[in-house]
Amino acid sequence: MKPFCRDTWVEVNLDAIRANVETFRSHIPASTSIIAVVKADGYGHGSVRVGEEALASGAESLAVAMLDEAIVLREAGIEAPILVLGFTPVESVELASRMNVELTAYNSDWIIQANTLLQQANLKPIGLQIKVDTGMGRLGVRTQEELLQVVSALEQSPKLVWSGVFTHFACADEKNTTHVRRQHETFQSLLQSLRDAGKKLPKIHCCNTAAAIAFPEWGYDSIRLGIGLYGLYPSPYMKERKDVSLVPALTLKTRIAHVKTATEPMTISYGATYCAQPGEQVATLPIGYADGFSRLLSNRGDVLYNGSRAPIIGKVCMDQFMVRLEQGTGQVGDEVVLYGKQGDEEISLDEVAAQIGTINYEVPCMLNYRIPRVYFRNQTEVGVFHPLTMK
Numbered sequence: 003m004k005p006f007c008r009d010t011w012v013e014v015n016l017d018a019i020r021a022n023v024e025t026f027r028s029h030i031p032a033s034t035s036i037i038a039v040v041k042a043d044g045y046g047h048g049s050v051r052v053g054e055e056a057l058a059s060g061a062e063s064l065a066v067a068m069l070d071e072a073i074v075l076r077e078a079g080i081e082a083p084i085l086v087l088g089f090t091p092v093e094s095v096e097l098a099s100r101m102n103v104e105l106t107a108y109n110s111d112w113i114i115q116a117n118t119l120l121q122q123a124n125l126k127p128i129g130l131q132i133k134v135d136t137g138m139g140r141l142g143v144r145t146q147e148e149l150l151q152v153v154s155a156l157e158q159s160p161k162l163v164w165s166g167v168f169t170h171f172a173c174a175d176e177k178n179t180t181h182v183r184r185q186h187e188t189f190q191s192l193l194q195s196l197r198d199a200g201k202k203l204p205k206i207h208c209c210n211t212a213a214a215i216a217f218p219e220w221g222y223d224s225i226r227l228g229i230g231l232y233g234l235y236p237s238p239y240m241k242e243r244k245d246v247s248l249v250p251a252l253t254l255k256t257r258i259a260h261v262k263t264a265t266e267p268m269t270i271s272y273g274a275t276y277c278a279q280p281g282e283q284v285a286t287l288p289i290g291y292a293d294g295f296s297r298l299l300s301n302r303g304d305v306l307y308n309g310s311r312a313p314i315i316g317k318v319c320m321d322q323f324m325v326r327l328e329q330g331t332g333q334v335g336d337e338v339v340l341y342g343k344q345g346d347e348e349i350s351l352d353e354v355a356a357q358i359g360t361i362n363y364e365v366p367c368m369l370n371y372r373i374p375r376v377y378f379r380n381q382t383e384v385g386v387f388h389p390l391t392m393k
């Protein structure tokens with residue numbers, strides 16, 4: 003009995019997750035570990051099952067964007083180290099301690115407050131990693147003075163253990179390496195200033211997927227593997243380089259809910275932006291923009307049916323959209339692939355991203371709680387998680 007009713011679902015190939023971890027494992031230095039980045043619910047793939055598979059495949063730890071995402075992993079029974087990469091309100095440090103989750107810091111006042119809260123609550127110490135902003139312009143200390151100030155605050159905080167120092171690259175996926183090299187040089191200089199000040203450095207990391215591909219020698223203690231874990235390349239340039247061969251893990255599928263053949267000109271969907279001509283077969287698919295299937299694909303994208311492309315016709319609705327099938331082929335219940343492969347055809351997340359004017363990262367992240375995730379290993383279903391109906 004399927005634990006969900008609707009005929010739309012995501013299939014996640016755990017063999018692909020494993021293969022991608024192993025690919026990066028062999029690409030980076032043996033002394034460099036892999037932090038599997040499973041934020042945004044595993045880039046839309048499901049953070050728990052992907053996190054478990056990544057850890058079983060050779061990743062040493064996980065990283066998320068916010069503490070709530072770490073709690074989901076802990077409550078699912080994942081005991082591996084988890085790092086929260088983003089900002090955490092200082093009031094939440096007590097929860098981080100109880101859940102044994104590492105946090106990111108870059109502000110002395112925050113550190114002092116965090117230590118005080120943990121002391122007052124008599125809770126166990128937490129690991130704290132210092133974020134350095136070398137040119138991303140998002141979070142982190144930017145100067146040697148700030149860095150030494152934050153380290154000093156940490157050293158005076160018995161409830162905080164300095165467990166790492168890291169930076170994040172803004173342009174590692176680009177052919178022009180000027181910015182990423184400048185960032186890395188800045189990072190190296192700031193690390194040296196810590197050594198010159200007699201500090202014993204904890205774990206060091208700076209590479210995202212793109213930097214891990216292009217500069218594996220910058221692996222230091224760990225890489226933070228996000229998009230590559232899911233079999234996607236950070237940019238077209240990164241794909242062209244062919245340094246690593248990745249296996250996309252996600253397929254989005256649905257089943258035909260209704261078919262009809264036009265006997266006279268028949269307008270389709272809101273705004274009547276498409277007119278089916280006599281003889282055209284129109285199929286209605288039970289997924290729409292409220293699922294995270296972009297309305298920008300209206301009259302633009304394709305789906306795969308019977309191993310061939312079928313165009314999306316009319317406006318994508320909140321819960322449904324229509325496609326034009328070859329005459330007389332479609333039956334209610336037939337499977338349709340929206341993202342992924344069917345036969346020799348493929349609609350890649352790169353293609354969809356280009357059609358809606360974004361990057362491949364965003365497309366799977368848009369797929370939300372209304373779509374069940376079904377997990378496969380060796381082409382056998384090994385699990386289902388439906389965010390809408392399951393905890």
Ligand SMILES: Cc1ncc(COP(=O)(O)O)cc1O
Pocket residue numbers: 039087170209210211212226227228229230236
């Ligand atoms: C701080 C941080 N670190 C790493 C990642 C993963 O990036 P990719 O998905 O490009 O690998 C994201 C992120 O925000």
